Amino acid sequence: MIKQNVIKAALAGTVLATAMAANARDYISIVGSSTVYPFSTVVAERLGRTAGVPTPTVESTGTGGGMKLFCDGVGSSTADITNASRRIKASEFEMCKSNGVTEIIEVLVGYDGIVLANSNKSDRINLSRKDIFLALAKQVPNPDGSETLVDNPYKTWKDLNPALPAANIEVLGPPPTSGTRDAFAELALEGGCKSFGFIKAMKKTDKNQYKTICHTVREDGAYVEAGENDNLIVQKLEKNPDSFGVFGFSFLDQNSDKVQGSMIEGFEPTFESIADKSYSVSRPLYFYVKKAHVGVVPGIQEYINEFTSNKAWGDEGYLSEKGMIPLAADVRQDIGGSARNLQVMNGEDL
């Protein structure tokens, strides 16, 4: 009896598995960046409610992980769309090509700001990217002015810039696996790093070392890796008013009663300052569509249309309400038009 059941169950399992493999998927599968995830999911949900197609599934795999899944090939077991908080890399484009994913539609959807925030209970401070670099890099230029590097000697903010408070440097931020961390290193740390002439000169002679100096974060306890959970960082900032946290603008927007964004080069992180790029630490958000799947998996065209409609990504669209910084109106028109016409990217300018 039992044995018969076992055989039956095993058989049923195998039959189901093969039957499913043959079946085409009828819902869109979206993977990629955790930064674009909150926006992508909103679009997916609205699409499911209004367009009469099944709601797409959205996975938050990180930009790099998403590219890997997306470029895995063509067919119903691979993703249709991947979100990215940076542009696709030439190497990823090549990987896609070699796996048969030759036609990719690129859509720039908006911007996200990265903020350095502290509790509302303390004062708002004004930093430059140079201050951020000096506070957080593993190696910094020797304070005596000679063109050599020393292990970061700064203990308090006042040590590196007399205008800043005398509190100890303590910054909570995401771990190296996070796209937010990549962007923070590239935009804030490297931005400050470049302000030193001799390091900037290194970019031409020894690119690897330049990158190591500019992107390596100190490991002596001043920078605390707080995991990918931004809510946790906000909670910790509330408990310790002297510490700072690094996260995306949308979290700042939602928790403005608890934390405030520090000014960078005199600009507070707001919708306006990020959109007009006066707030320097911001990054572009993209999604990439596999053209071979359009028309095969139902709803992809509708998804593109919904995402690039004014009620979604417009100045007062529902995505801006979720914290995405919209593109300028004329840029939206250009990008939206070519996206809806499924224009593929050629990858020459990567």
Added chain:
Amino acid sequence: MTDKKNISELVAAGLAKRYRREKMFRFWGILSIVFSVLCLVVLFTDIITKGSGAFQQTYIQIDITYDPDILELYDPLDGKQFALANFDGVIRQSLQQRFPDVQGRRDKRELKKLVSLDAAFVVAERLKDQPSLLGKSESLWVLADDDIDTYYKSLDDREGPFTGRTTEKTQGWVQELVDRGEIELRFNREFFVRGDSREPELAGIWGAVKGSFFTLLVTLVLSFPIGVAAALYLEEFAPKNKWTDLIEVNINNLAAVPSIIFGLLGLAIFINFFQMPRSVPLLGGLVLTLMTLPTIIISSRAAIKAVPPSIREAAWGIGASPMQVALHHVLPLAMPGMLTGSIIGMAQALGETAPLLMIGMVAFIVDTPSSITDPATVLPVQIFLWSDSPERAFVEKTSAAIMVLLGFLIIMNTLAVWLRKRLEKRW
């Protein structure tokens, strides 16, 4: 003689110390229990105080006029016209009539944000059910937006209300609604009947509950028969040699392997090799089967071992074949232990997220699954996704979802205890 006296004196002298040690030992035991209970109480009070709010949701009363001119809908039975009808428009108009002194584009937009975007869908449903309502008016209770919901719930807080993203104007409107009795808290039915959503007021647990159900169903259907058959063969029939020893070591080893490894295995075998789609309960069930099988086999073997040999000998004595001994006598007697082991294995599988990460079940999925081949997510994953969402209203949803998960775990573990008490035979 003197020796004996010395010994009893020695014993008497040491007695006080021994009693003291005995007391200390019990005291440490009680202390550790008190400590564990305290931790549990802290955890539960934290979850319950944070999550209890999620079982109620704020509703706002609005007077809707189904004005054909605003709707741009003149024949409600015409499907095409109906799909394009401007239901947002009638909501906007209704709110404008309620607060006639609101002027300016910005303020009007703020005003529209009092109610959830779901309101338009509710109104559309009403009209679809009763086309005769066109041109008439009625008053409806619709869901408030999540910002309003959080603000309204915190109005009586000791530290003052949580304003969040609401502006002073919005707070004024809410006050007006409160004064007129047009805003109230109701039991949050939506939470138990809906799937996930990015709008906290529309997010529900039902999709995840069903996903967990389908996943566990697949796990149970596969792992219980396979596990029991394996245990029965290994205990009753297999010869004792180095091969069976090797198998035993491997099973015990697998039970201790971190669950993420099973996820990787699932990704490599089921997705990459068998080309199964990601995110479906069938796939999740297969991976969790791999994970729970060792647990079930080990507990089933223990249950079989506990059946006294006299039972087998008696059966052999009256001429039963080895298969009859195993199926008619050993298996029924070992069943309570096997069931308990399986339920505990299932409870473990219910709380698992790591292996599902690799196979795409950690995903945003709105539609509730209706079969094992629909994309789905599971309860612990839902908790993880909500805890990571920026919207403030998800904090209470997270705790509420934890309560639901804990409820299911308590039910399963109680069932295991009850089954053991009820069915277990004592020798």
